[in-house]
Amino acid sequence: MTIEFCQSSIIYLFDYFVADFYFRSMRRKKKSYSALGSSAAVEDYLERILELINSKGYARVVDIAAALKISQASVTNMVQRLDAEGLLKYEKYRGLILTATGKSLAHKIAQRHKLLTDFLGLLGVDDRVIYHDVEGMEHHVSGPTLRAIEALTAQLRRRPALLAELQAAVA
DSSP states (O other): OOHHHHHHHHHHHHHHHHHHHHHHHHHOOSSOBOTTSSBHHHHHHHHHHHHHHHHHSOBOHHHHHHHHTSOHHHHHHHHHHHHHTTSEEEOTTSOEEEOHHHHHHHHHHHHHHHHHHHHHHHTTOOHHHHHHHHHHHTTTOOHHHHHHHHHHHHHHHHOHHHHHHHHHHHO
8 A cells, every 4th residue: 555545545534533523513403412312411411420439439429410510409400310311320419320321431432532632643643633622523433433433533643754745744
């Protein structure tokens, strides 16, 4: 495979990714649903809950509210909804735990976030821009697009010369 072919493939995949993201975000009306089928808000909660459990060993409403910078009342409402949906177990005035389903979904969300962060980092995008862009993209990226980004990321890691050329072209 020539470098020119790889570069044109990368550009094609990136163009596809941008168009797919734009199309999906424009089709959304009231509620934003992710490629995983859950709402963006649900995913944000699950992602933060998993981060808290991994870092502190537990997650409480007050911790989630602080992490998401929203009121405890809003967090309580969402936590009760997530409990009713079977994604976590919640007892008032106590902590909460993710169910097997909730943990599985949270891990998929975290993996997607990491993949997008790694991909943009490989391209040399500034960390602040990466954070902002990933928060905007992560809920709208389809499975096929994620697999394409994952394959592209793996190829770029295996081909440092191609990565350097791409970074130079992006800079």
